[in-house]
Amino acid sequence: MTIKVTLDRIENETAVLLVRPEETTKISIHISLLPEGSKEGDILNIDIVKDIQGTEQAKERVSSLLEKLKNKK
Template sequence: MKSNKYTLDRVEGELAVFLKYPSETETLHISTSELDEGVKEGDIVLISIENDIYKVERLVENTANQREKVQGLLEKLKNQRK
């Protein structure tokens, strides 16, 4: 079974667009019907592929850490403008 981390970048109609984490240079498109209801844009997930079936697991701690890091960078930028 192959597994990789991805970030849910956006939803376009019936497709969820994921960017491979952390480089965000590769994309993966999955039908939104294969996602759990709790997965939302910006979430970091572990996607496993077996027999053309996707299993998407939300990585809550990774997502929270990334959001804190981004928030810190935004605060730093705001403070530089003052």
């Protein structure tokens, strides 16, 4: 899924993005995540994809930690 946003403003180290077309939903991110040369008023695309492998690895890690905690008792 690709989300189109407008770079509304930059406050300190934070970029405020407005989700298009309504521009009522705000997303705040660190300016280091912006493409080089981005400026207020630019239209940007944000790609969101589900990381199935990363999700499974996180589940395994949490499960392992829970098992270690159970075995300490």
